[in-house]
Amino acid sequence: xxxxxxxxxxxxxxxxxxxxxxxxxxxxxxxxxxxxxxxxxxxxxxxxxxxxxxxxxxxxxxxxxxxxxxxxxxxxxxxxxxxxxxxxxxxxxxxxxxxxxxxxxxxxxxxxxxxxxxxxxxxxxxxxxxxxxxxxxxxxxxxxxxxxxxxxxxxxxxxxxxxxxxxxxxxxxxxxxxxxxxxx
Ligand code: SF4
Ligand code: SF4
Numbered sequence: 158x159x160x161x162x163x164x165x166x167x168x169x170x171x172x173x174x175x176x177x178x179x180x181x182x183x184x185x186x187x188x189x190x191x192x193x194x195x196x197x198x199x200x201x202x203x204x205x206x207x208x209x210x211x212x213x214x215x216x217x218x219x220x221x222x223x224x225x226x227x228x229x230x231x232x233x234x235x236x237x238x239x240x241x242x243x244x245x246x247x248x249x250x251x252x253x254x255x256x257x258x259x260x261x262x263x264x265x266x267x268x269x270x271x272x273x274x275x276x277x278x279x280x281x282x283x284x285x286x287x288x289x290x291x292x293x294x295x296x297x298x299x300x301x302x303x304x305x306x307x308x309x310x311x312x313x314x315x316x317x318x319x320x321x322x323x324x325x326x327x328x329x330x331x332x333x334x335x336x337x338x339x340x341x
Contacts, residue, residue, distance in 0.1 A: 220325070223316070233267040243276040249269035252264060
């Protein structure tokens with residue numbers, strides 16, 4: 158049969174020698190390899206206590222941004238959900254009431270906004286699709302968890318704290334910044 162890679166090895170039915178049958182040389186060889194790696198510099202780190210540095214535009218956990226005055230930017234238009242190839246985003250819209258102008262930037266807002274992080278592939282398409290600069294991915298790594306339900310991130314985990322803003326300036330393209338300026 159024609160080989161595609163030239164890496165195939167034919168199976169041999171040759172009888173094992175006495176040394177091969179007692180397996181000792183193979184066991185000693187295996188132990189030697191283990192010993193060799195024991196003294197080598199470790200490739201692994203003690204995550205989560207230690208973290209590797211990531212790029213400024215690494216695509217990690219999402220953040221729902223507030224505007225300069227602290228109001229939520231998301232207008233629940235659904236474009237991020239439509240753009241999401243993993244169908245990870247769901248939302249429920251609500252109408253802003255009188256007196257809520259400080260809370261929500263637009264007349265329509267997301268009362269519920271959820272991302273299923275088990276589905277998310279961190280592609281960043283939601284970020285690109287958002288016309289309101291409301292959703293961004295951050296450099297924050299997703300923490301591990303035991304329960305599936307804990308991977309459904311709602312607004313409590315996604316909206317940025319008003320007194321602890323998340324800097325996303327490194328991942329904003331010039332066009333996006335220009336739009337933001339014109340949008341004010
Ligand atoms: S990063 Fe990609 S997969 Fe994850 S929620 Fe956004 S669009 Fe969906
Ligand atoms: S995050 Fe952006 S794209 Fe998604 S619903 Fe809100 S405003 Fe629309």
